[in-house]
Amino acid sequence: MSESTYYDWMAPIRSIILKENMNFALVFPKEVRKKMVFELYLFRVARVYPIDRTYVLPELAPDERIDFSYLGESGIGIGTDVFAMSEERPFRLLHFGIGVHPSNVRVYKQQPTGFVVTGWSRRIPSTVGDPIDYIDGNLSPFREPTRASETIMWYKGSVAFGFVNKESITVRPKLRILGAGYDVWLIPDQSVFDKVLKGIIPCRFISVGGLSEIQYTVPDDWIGMGFTVAGQDVVRAMGGTMGGRVVGIGR
Amino acid sequence: MEGKLYFNMVANVGTDEVTLIPYPNGLAKVPDDRYRYVYTIVVSNTSTDLQTITLRIYRDGSLENEVPIVVQPQSTIQIGGRTIPILMVPPGRILKAVATGSVVLVALVADE
Numbered sequence: 001m002s003e004s005t006y007y008d009w010m011a012p013i014r015s016i017i018l019k020e021n022m023n024f025a026l027v028f029p030k031e032v033r034k035k036m037v038f039e040l041y042l043f044r045v046a047r048v049y050p051i052d053r054t055y056v057l058p059e060l061a062p063d064e065r066i067d068f069s070y071l072g073e074s075g076i077g078i079g080t081d082v083f084a085m086s087e088e089r090p091f092r093l094l095h096f097g098i099g100v101h102p103s104n105v106r107v108y109k110q111q112p113t114g115f116v117v118t119g120w121s122r123r124i125p126s127t128v129g130d131p132i133d134y135i136d137g138n139l140s141p142f143r144e145p146t147r148a149s150e151t152i153m154w155y156k157g158s159v160a161f162g163f164v165n166k167e168s169i170t171v172r173p174k175l176r177i178l179g180a181g182y183d184v185w186l187i188p189d190q191s192v193f194d195k196v197l198k199g200i201i202p203c204r205f206i207s208v209g210g211l212s213e214i215q216y217t218v219p220d221d222w223i224g225m226g227f228t229v230a231g232q233d234v235v236r237a238m239g240g241t242m243g244g245r246v247v248g249i250g251r
Numbered sequence: 252m253e254g255k256l257y258f259n260m261v262a263n264v265g266t267d268e269v270t271l272i273p274y275p276n277g278l279a280k281v282p283d284d285r286y287r288y289v290y291t292i293v294v295s296n297t298s299t300d301l302q303t304i305t306l307r308i309y310r311d312g313s314l315e316n317e318v319p320i321v322v323q324p325q326s327t328i329q330i331g332g333r334t335i336p337i338l339m340v341p342p343g344r345i346l347k348a349v350a351t352g353s354v355v356l357v358a359l360v361a362d363e
Contacts, residue, residue: 062278102256168285168362169258169277 009139009148013097016147016204017180018045023187023203025196026152028216030228041218041226042193042203043093043184050180051096055082057173060105060165065128068110068162071175076161082177085155090219091186094153095206096179097145103137105173108162111151112217117210125212128162136166145178152206156217188225197229197237257290260346260358264304268349273360279345282362287346288336291359293329296322296352304350308340315344322354333359 018024022045031037055071069077085092100107108128109117116125118133126133140149151159165171187193195201208216218226235241259274272279281287296302301324307317318338322328331337340346348356 061276104256166282167256167277168282168287169256169273170275171256 007147009146011147013145013147013150013179016150017050017095018048018182018204020045020048023196023201025203025205026154027205027207028218028226029209029212029214032211032213035230037228037230039226039228040193040205041222042187042196043182044187045182046185047183048180051094051177053082053177055175055177057105057163057175059170059172060163061170062165062168065164066162067128068108068113068116068160070113070158070160081158083153083157083159085153085157087155087219090155090221091184092155093182093184094151094179095182096151096153096177097140097147098135098149098151099140099142099145099176099178100135100137100149101142101174101176102167102171103141104166105171106134106136106164106166107149107175108134108164109151110160110162111158111209112214113158113160115209115212115214117212119211121211129164134164142174142176145176150206152208155219157208186222186225190227193227194237197233255361255363257359257361260289260356260360262348262356263353264348264350264356265353266350268307268347271346271348271356271358281340281342281344281346283342285342285362287340287344287360287362289331289338289340289346289358289360290333290336291329291331292320292337293327293357294320294322295327295355295357297325297355298352299324300352302350302352302354304348304354304356306338307347307349309345309347310343331359 025040025042028039030039066076070081072079073082111117116133118126120132135149140146196203260271261274262269262271270279294304302322303319305317305319308315
């Protein structure tokens, strides 16, 4: 995997799209307050094919906003969702970044719909127009979307976007959805997952929905095939015995 | 990294002062977090008289600075290029123009 040791916001999305036979795990939050418990689904990529689409938004005057809605084929919130996934393909995922033009159009994301993607710790979720929790063309340029806009979609997943024009002139923004579709094998084996958690088997971990407290749905075919991971599981994976302090670990 | 967003300011300028706004629609007042850089100015004087167009920078209604540009009869002048700005309008200001007669102004501008 061409991924730096540390998290690089500005890495092109192209550099972190997975290849065939690579492993990745989707990280969903189950409890993220006093107890940190996550549900992970482990996959191996079987097939990959690039996706690249330009989505044009309506004209926006300076400071004009579009509230959260899905990207429809006929317009924002109109028609079929461009990210709609077929129920016949529960093991098809979309992995992509979003490039923005012009630079000062701000794109806010909810994933799933209703939950604003954030890295902050705020009681009240951000709204469109807030000075945080957005990507723009400076962070994720149209020509080269970056990791800052990384998004993963699956059947029964959902994503919505809000926009505000912070340019000084009326513009017609456009988005570039660049990435790949994957056909995957879902790996339900505990012993394999243990090796992943220990770092023995390489795996790319993808946080879903930022650090928000989300309610998510997975395809029926995934149910029962994921792994619930709490702090003590991590400690055990690291070779610890949980004999020390356990404050903040939680289960 | 994506480039800056250029825009035009286009105006028929005469003896009544006009406010220059981005074409086709934009903010006359420079946003608080930007500087408005004027890269190129083209002034066209189709009359048979020499005309002077004056660019004025206002802050909160008060004239802060002005720049007169003289244009010969029946001529067009171009000042500046695309790489180095010739006029910088600070945040919160408004750019206006007035002339001794009828001229057409086109400017290439970017807020950065």
